[in-house]
Amino acid sequence: MVLMLNGHKVTLDVLADEPLLWAIREAAGLTGTKYGCGIGQCGACTVHLDGKPIRSCVMPVESTVGKLVTTIEGVSGETARTVQSAWDKLDVVQCGYCQPGQIMSAIALLEQKPLPSDADIDAAMSGNICRCATYVRIRAAIHEAARIREGTLDADRR
Numbered sequence: 001m002v003l004m005l006n007g008h009k010v011t012l013d014v015l016a017d018e019p020l021l022w023a024i025r026e027a028a029g030l031t032g033t034k035y036g037c038g039i040g041q042c043g044a045c046t047v048h049l050d051g052k053p054i055r056s057c058v059m060p061v062e063s064t065v066g067k068l069v070t071t072i073e074g075v076s077g078e079t080a081r082t083v084q085s086a087w088d089k090l091d092v093v094q095c096g097y098c099q100p101g102q103i104m105s106a107i108a109l110l111e112q113k114p115l116p117s118d119a120d121i122d123a124a125m126s127g128n129i130c131r132c133a134t135y136v137r138i139r140a141a142i143h144e145a146a147r148i149r150e151g152t153l154d155a156d157r158r
Helices: 020-027 078-089 099-112 118-125 135-157
Strands: 002-005 008-011 046-049 052-055 068-070
Touching (some): 046 099, 078 135, 099 118, 099 135, 118 135
Parallel strands (some): 002 068
Antiparallel strands (some): 046 052, 046 068
């Protein structure tokens, strides 16, 4: 099966109905996307499909043909940089297992809502479970990334 994965056309030897998560991890060897629950409820497997966050553990590979799949290894751009910078600055990560999915959801949120409210963050991040309960730091980091991004955008406008 031919996919557009992180900006590159790749051919993977997978079954059409295989979950995208396993195609990414096993066939493509990109292990940043994590397996959590296998039923799309925890968010550890979140990737972007044409820029939108999806749960890769329940998405058949065949549903992604002709679309751009982006994993944590492939995120780039100003929003990704600001999110990653805010995560580092605020020491969000504890065990780190859920963080690729958290970061992918946060990037998608900020692409849609550059200055999200707490309610926007809660809605966008619902379903991304953190067993270490770093939710307060995750929310703070998303606000920080929005401020950084807003400052960068304002500087670019000058």
